[in-house]
Amino acid sequence: MNNRSVLISGAGIAGSALAHWLHRFGFRPTVVERADALRTGGHAVDIRGTARRVAELTGIVPQVRRAHTGARGMAFVDRRGRPVAKMGTDVYGDSGGPIAEMAILRSDLARILYNATGDRVEYVFGDSITRVDQGGDGVVVEFEKGGTRRFDLLVGADGVHSNVRRLVFGPHRDHVRDLGCYVALYTMPAELDLDGWQLMYTMPGGNGRPGRTAALSPVRAPGMVRAGFFLRSEPLPLDRRDTEGQKRTVLRAFEGEGWEIPRMLSGIADTDDFYFDRVGQVEVGTWARNRTVLLGDAGYCASPMSGIGTSLALVGAYVLAGELAAADGAHGPAYAVYEHRMRGFVDRAHEFARGAGDGGLMPASPARLWMRNQSVRILPYLPGNLVGRGMDRVAHTVRLPDYTAPLHR
Template sequence: MRTVLISGGGIAGPVLAHWLRHHGFRPTVVERAEGPRPGGQAVDIRGVALDVVDRMGLLERLSGVRTRMRGMSILDPEGNEVDRSTESTFSSGRLDGEDIEVLREDLVRMVYEHTRADVEYLFGDTVTALEEDGTGVRVDFAHHASRTFDLVVGADGLHSTVRRLAFGPEERFTHHLGSYLSVFGTDNFLDLDDWQMWLRDGDAGFGIMPVRDNTELRVAFGFESGPLPAGLREPAALRERVVGRLEALRWEGARLADAARRAPDFYCDAMAQIRMDEWSKGRVTLLGDAGYCPSPLSGQGTSLALVGAYVLADCLARAAGDHHTAYADYERRMRPFVTANQALATENPGGPASAESVDRAKNGLSLDA
């Protein structure tokens, strides 16, 4: 039984582990966090990605925890409503469509619970070195003893450690999209009832949606900025910057800034894409954001992770574990799909891509090669 180390316990890694186990491989998932990560924004599962979760047997359960928005308001900088819709929202698209919007933490928890009985998880650890020879890849960990695996997959996000160790510095592959995004939770001080609010004030803006039966809010705050220097990309520095930018808003800035200051689930990072000529090197390959992050601006990061995991496992199974053949087939099948979905992030700067482009991109691959 061939062994596969997967770095990253978010969405892509555990989904890959499920399908590898299904095909007779022995996967191990290493994750830096102490357990499945809570928090995060609402994410969309669209098009062919719905087929992946259906084949996993999770579609009905995910449908049960989907968001139930009634619509959205668009506000001017003073907080006055200038437009509204009961047909669609910026975060999920058409409300009467087949696509599913769920909280990221719900999807992460559900996939983990679906796989933990058959998959080895190493929480609270990370890869520190990779050394490949003719028979496998020796992996050093920060805490666990070194082990050798037949294959290694980096599913560890935009700032992938596996990508850095195997392919080189992150800067070679990152394409900054001119903004930063922060996501955090707070109590529902706006008393929103299954209703989103979106506002733009100068070069900053936010979307707010209620979650957990309208008891909490998830705030997605973005601001335009070029790449920040290393010292200003540290979590504390990013939080301070976000708090300052929120305080400058004319509507609800003070309360939002206070919420960002206190939020235990605070997140902020650059809106960027990963673009690589090759996703594989020797026995190592990349999956999801580690290899082809489309950025949250595309709305398709989760779908790319789900579909990429299914296709990679399928290619390895079809090639009977021959990684040379499997990785080449994986790139051949996935690259047009990735290109189409990454293009959604840049089609309409400052706004969503057209519904027609989203439909083409989300359905641009067949799971049955």
């Protein structure tokens, strides 16, 4: 087999899933991760459609089910906490609806995939790539902590703010469509019994303030919940690593509001898993350049609020590894078939995410909030469950080859 050594940047869902499949198909993957350890916290993610089959083939379904967040639906509430509209996970089936039947914290899924590789894959934590030189016979990379190494292939699986994409494909601004809002998430002690429901309290825009939503979601950890804030805003001059500045932004945006927000904000200072980011959609003309290829959010993030990104990452990892194996390591043909198989899925996911917009989380006026609530109330009764079926069609876009069978063309 040609091109057996593969460097993967990013130890998240896409990177660890790819490492698992590459090793299984006879390659020698190495994963480099900027963080000192696997990241904690973050948002809940859904495994939908074809990605469920990938999870089965990976052998992680029992672990995923044990790590389920416990969410059984989403409920929009008023200032007093009374439900005004609800959607259960069973309304739209496996793949539809805001919360899928397979819902798990991003960090839990990344840990399960990391454990699935055992000690068979080399992981390098606390380092990152600073330079990439591609040649006819390999890729030479320089690392932030010093030293260079040569690999046959390089994969950028390092998220929306991909370092590999910046080094090989160009600046962040050239590949990210701004969707006009921010999201913040962190875990905190529970003071409210959610009874398995993700509670959403929405404040419509007006009087110079934009539409916003605060959310409380169940997690596996006893006595804990996940706080979430969604804010429509112009881009703010915030450094991605200025955690304190990001927390102040959330405090200013939601101070003085009702429901559970005062208690939620009181826990923001002490949390150690705070996540904050600008919401964007990644659009790259082609995902491969010479020996380097992009995977998951680094190449085609639909939106952190789309509910489809994890499925894109899992299916993409399986297809990329499978095509490299099927091509006996010939990266040019393998990358081309990988993109051909995945492009329709990605395009449909992007279109779905743009069509869904912010999901009614940041309505511009009280009238739009009212319309959101009425829409949610009638959705279960629409012919054919139109919204859920739309998500289900997107999630089943790829016809999945069985790369685990003897590989030949």
